[in-house]
Amino acid sequence: MSAVITVRNLGKQYRYAKSGRRLRDLLTPQHATIDALSGVSFDIAGGERVALIGPNGAGKSTALKILTGILQPSGGDARVLGLVPWRDRMQLTRRIGVVFGQRSQLWTELPVRESFALLRRIYDQDAAVFAARLDRLIGRFDLAPLLAQPVNRLSLGQRMRCEIVASLLHGPAVLFLDEPTIGLDITAKAAIRELINAQAQSEGLTVVLTSHDTRDIELVCERVIVVNAGRIVVDQPTDELRRRFLSRKLITIRSAAPAIVLDLPGVTRRPGEPHLSLLDVDTRIARVAQVVAAALAQGGIEDITIEDPPMEEVIHEIYAA
Amino acid sequence: MKSTRLEPLARGAWAMARIGAAGTLSARAVLLGRALYYLLVMTTLGKFWNAVAAEHAADALPLPSGIVLYVGIAEWITLSVPAIHLRLEDDIRSGAIEAHLLRPMPYLVGKICETLGGMAVRLGVLGLGGAGALLLSDLPAPAAAWPPVVALALLGGCVHVMLVAIAGLSTFWVRRSLAAYLIMQKLIFLLGGLFAPVTLYPAWLARIAAFSPFAASLYWPAVIALEHDAATVLTAFAAVLTWLALLALLCGAIWRAGMRRLLTQGI
Numbered sequence: 275m276s277a278v279i280t281v282r283n284l285g286k287q288y289r290y291a292k293s294g295r296r297l298r299d300l301l302t303p304q305h306a307t308i309d310a311l312s313g314v315s316f317d318i319a320g321g322e323r324v325a326l327i328g329p330n331g332a333g334k335s336t337a338l339k340i341l342t343g344i345l346q347p348s349g350g351d352a353r354v355l356g357l358v359p360w361r362d363r364m365q366l367t368r369r370i371g372v373v374f375g376q377r378s379q380l381w382t383e384l385p386v387r388e389s390f391a392l393l394r395r396i397y398d399q400d401a402a403v404f405a406a407r408l409d410r411l412i413g414r415f416d417l418a419p420l421l422a423q424p425v426n427r428l429s430l431g432q433r434m435r436c437e438i439v440a441s442l443l444h445g446p447a448v449l450f451l452d453e454p455t456i457g458l459d460i461t462a463k464a465a466i467r468e469l470i471n472a473q474a475q476s477e478g479l480t481v482v483l484t485s486h487d488t489r490d491i492e493l494v495c496e497r498v499i500v501v502n503a504g505r506i507v508v509d510q511p512t513d514e515l516r517r518r519f520l521s522r523k524l525i526t527i528r529s530a531a532p533a534i535v536l537d538l539p540g541v542t543r544r545p546g547e548p549h550l551s552l553l554d555v556d557t558r559i560a561r562v563a564q565v566v567a568a569a570l571a572q573g574g575i576e577d578i579t580i581e582d583p584p585m586e587e588v589i590h591e592i593y594a595a
Numbered sequence: 596m597k598s599t600r601l602e603p604l605a606r607g608a609w610a611m612a613r614i615g616a617a618g619t620l621s622a623r624a625v626l627l628g629r630a631l632y633y634l635l636v637m638t639t640l641g642k643f644w645n646a647v648a649a650e651h652a653a654d655a656l657p658l659p660s661g662i663v664l665y666v667g668i669a670e671w672i673t674l675s676v677p678a679i680h681l682r683l684e685d686d687i688r689s690g691a692i693e694a695h696l697l698r699p700m701p702y703l704v705g706k707i708c709e710t711l712g713g714m715a716v717r718l719g720v721l722g723l724g725g726a727g728a729l730l731l732s733d734l735p736a737p738a739a740a741w742p743p744v745v746a747l748a749l750l751g752g753c754v755h756v757m758l759v760a761i762a763g764l765s766t767f768w769v770r771r772s773l774a775a776y777l778i779m780q781k782l783i784f785l786l787g788g789l790f791a792p793v794t795l796y797p798a799w800l801a802r803i804a805a806f807s808p809f810a811a812s813l814y815w816p817a818v819i820a821l822e823h824d825a826a827t828v829l830t831a832f833a834a835v836l837t838w839l840a841l842l843a844l845l846c847g848a849i850w851r852a853g854m855r856r857l858l859t860q861g862i
Contacts, residue, residue, distance in 0.1 A: 288860065339861065344696050346858040360858060367699045379694040383618055395610035396700045398603035 278448060278480050279318035279341065284350035286311040286336050286504075310336040311347070312504040320447070323474055323481040325491040325512075328501035329593055334484045335452065337501065341482065342372050342450055355447060368397065371441030375453035378433065379440055380425045386436050387421040390443060397444040404443065411439045415469055431462030435469065442473065449474070451483040455490055467493045488585035500592050508592055516582050519591050523562050524581045525553040530574035541565055554583075607700045608708040615712025619677070629717065630724040633674050637728065640666050640790075661735055661821050662791065668817035669789045671725055672748050675717035676755045679710040683763030684772040687853075690862040703850045707760060714752050722748075740823040743831070747816035750835045755812040757842035758783060764846070767853030787813035792821070811838035 288310055291303035311333045318324050326334045339345035341354055343363035352359060357366045373379070380389040394404045412418055415435045420428060428436065434454060441449060451470070455463040471494055474481050483495055491498055491512065498515050500508040508515060527534055532548045540559025544552035555565050562580060569575055619626065641663045683706065686692040695702045722745070729736050758779050765775035783789065787809035793801050804810050815831040 336861070339693070342697055344693050344858070345861055363696065364699055364701075367697050370697075372694070372697045374694055377691055377694045379697070381614060381618075383621065384614065388614075388617075392610050392614055393698075396607045396698050396705075398606060398699075 276320065277317040278320045278355055279316075279482070280351075280353045281317070281337075281341070282315050282351045284311055284314040284337070284340065284352055285309070285348050286333070286340065286345070287348045309504045311340075311501075314350070314501070314504070314506055316499055316506065316509055318480060318482065320480055321474075321478045322497060323471075323495045324483070324497045324499060325495035326482060326484045326499050326501065327486075327491060327589065332501045333504040334501050336504075338450055338452055338482070338484055342366070342370065368444060369446055370448045370450060371444070371446035372450045373434075373437050373441045373452065373454050375434070375451075375456040378425065378437065380433070380436060382426040383424055385422050385424055386417065386428070389425060389436075390421075390440065393440055393443050399444055403445075407443060407445060408439075411442055414472065415439050429462075431458050431465065434458060434462070434466055438466070438469065438473075446479070448480045448482065451481065451485075453485055454483065455485065455487055463487070463489065470494055488589055491589075492585045500589070502593065512585075515592075516585065516588050519588050521556060521558045522583055523555045523557055524583050525555055525562065525565060525569075526577075526579040526581070527551045527553065527569050527575060528577040529569075529572075530576060531572070534569055534572050534575075536565065536568055538565060538568060604700070604704070608704055611700070611705045611708040612712035612715070615677075615709035615714075616716045617712075618709075619713035619716040626717070626720055629674060630721055633670060633721050634724055634728055636670055636674075637663075637667050637725070640670070641732075664729075664734055664736075664820045665792055665817045666790060667725055667729075668744060668748065668820055669787070669813040671718070671721050672751050672755060672813055672816060673783075673789060675714050675721055676752055676759060677710045677713040677717070678759070679706065679756055680759045680763030680772045680776045682706060682710070683760065684766045687766040687857075687862075688770060692857070693862065703760070703846065707756060707846075710756050710760075711753065714756060715749070718748060718752060737820070737823060740820050743823060743828045744816060744819050747819055747831055747835055750832075750839060751812045751816035754808060754835060754839050754842060755783065757839065757846055758808060758812060760846055761842070761849060764849045764853055767849075767856055782807075783809045783812055786810060788817070789813055792818055794818075806834060808838040808842055811835045 286309075287307045289305050289307045292306050293299070293303075314333075314337065326337060328334045336345065340347050340352060341359055343354075343359035343361075343366050346360040354366060355369050357369075359366055380386070381392065384392070390408060394401070412421070415438065417435060417439060420432055420436065425433060425436065438451075438454070449470075454470070455466050458466065467490060470481065470483075473479060474494075481494065483490060485491060495512055497511050498508065499506055508519075510518065528550055530549070534551050536543075536551075536553065538560050540556040542554045542556075544554055546552040551569075553565065555562055566578060566580075569578065644663050644666070686695065686702075686706075692702060695705070698705075759776065762775040762779040763772045766772045769775070786793065786804040786807045788804065793804035793810055793814050795801075796804060805814065811834050815834050819828060819831055
């Protein structure tokens with residue numbers, strides 16, 4: 275599939291005045307620059323769901339702002355749906371949807387329904403097309419009970435469902451999500467992820483997501499771009515990333531005995547409950563089959579689960595590297 | 596018929612104005628409080644100017660008859676203008692402006708239209724209160740003056756909104772609009788003739804004030820209640836419309852400069 279987002283050698287420098295205590299510093303301040311992004315290049319194909327992640331200050335929000343047209347890069351080039359975002363922002367707004375987890379795009383005093391109606395007018399949408407799309411989204415996101423409520427009376431999870439629907443009402447081809455699950459409880463997070471997935475798959479939507487929650491990345495995105503200190507350090511499919519960075523498996527064994535005793539090189543035990551052994555296996559030293567066989571040989575094994583370590587650990591290892 | 600590029604913008608702007616009006620109407624307690632405050636201010640100022648007249652101060656200061664009516668109209672406009680500078684400041688400082696920039700509606704146009712919608716509601720409610728008080732008083736109420744006064748009050752309110760918006764846009768550079776707003780407010784009060792017609796000032800100051808943007812906001816709409824001959828009405832419309840156009844251009848220029856800063860430096 276052809277690329278809907280192309281980024282070439284993108285760079286962004288911020289300039290700031292260094293504070294000083296002398297009067298001269300106040301009158302003629304010295305300036306310093308920091309590289310928020312440097313030489314960043316990637317393509318995103320239509321329908322892809324990509325996570326843009328990194329530690330705080332890594333440059334992911336800067337990249338997202340540039341791609342949505344609200345920040346101009348210092349160098350390089352970027353196209354979203356063939357448009358230069360910072361130059362063609364008004365045109366681009368009609369073709370992308372953006373959700374900021376920490377900022378509302380709705381009118382907080384208005385009932386949800388009126389916010390949606392206002393967005394129809396702002397986006398100059400045909401009434402029939404809009405009504406059909408809204409109906410579909412209300413059904414999918416289960417918003418019917420919320421429509422008459424003012425936005426400022428909604429819970430965070432309810433508001434986020436409304437925010438996502440608001441960003442989809444004009445039928446965008448690309449959806450940018452900046453920390454869409456921040457502050458939500460586990461149930462609301464799961465619901466939001468599921469809804470984003472369902473919407474993206476049914477509409478062929480391209481999704482670019484930033485998040486600190488690794489479950490968002492695992493459950494929504496098929497590709498991860500890791501940014502650190504303004505540069506791309508990893509750009510890989512989510513599964514490959516896990517395999518590449520982890521030469522470890524996590525084996526959970528439920529046993530009749532309070533604990534199983536395994537003294538194999540490359541196997542370390544994590545703290546766990548009685549009858550539940552959590553084993554970290556370095557697959558460069560010990561094979562998984564060998565560990566399982568040794569456990570079974572002890573008898574009384576009720577259940578064995580073999581997993582990749584959580585994504586959080588993958589990310590931690592990448593940052594550490 | 597094929598729609599032009601301006602039609603969607605006009606529809607969006609109208610929708611924003613309706614939102615502003617609905618928001619102001621929904622805050623009924625605030626609206627009622629403002630109307631009561633208006634009547635209280637007018638009662639106080641009315642008594643003040645009556646006392647001045649009774650003390651024969653008019654010998655030293657040639658007070659126009661119906662000055663209370665003038666002040667009433669100037670206060671009516673002043674109290675009807677929403678604090679757009681605070682909304683701009685909030686959005687710019689908090690970064691909330693970024694979400695607004697991602698819509699196909701120019702942010703400043705939307706914000707001004709929303710403010711004008713709120714202002715129209717306030718003008719209506721305070722105007723009804725003022726008209727009721729006027730009917731109960733023994734003040735002269737020249738019927739011929741009211742249509743141009745109402746039209747000029749709406750336009751003068753728009754000028755006022757532009758002036759306050761300019762103060763709000765200073766947030767792009769100074770992060771707080773209070774200083775710019777206070778300067779603008781004092782200029783509107785003094786050179787705009789909030790408490791008395793600018794013609795009472797020394798001649799040189801009166802000339803400067805009368806053709807300043809501040810007078811276009813208050814003095815020209817209000818003075819029509821005192822002098823509503825065709826020449827004065829035409830001069831008032833010319834002054835208000837000219838300043839409205841110039842301030843709209845100035846607002847646009849400041850906005851573009853602010854946006855250049857925001858796009859290159861971020862929030």
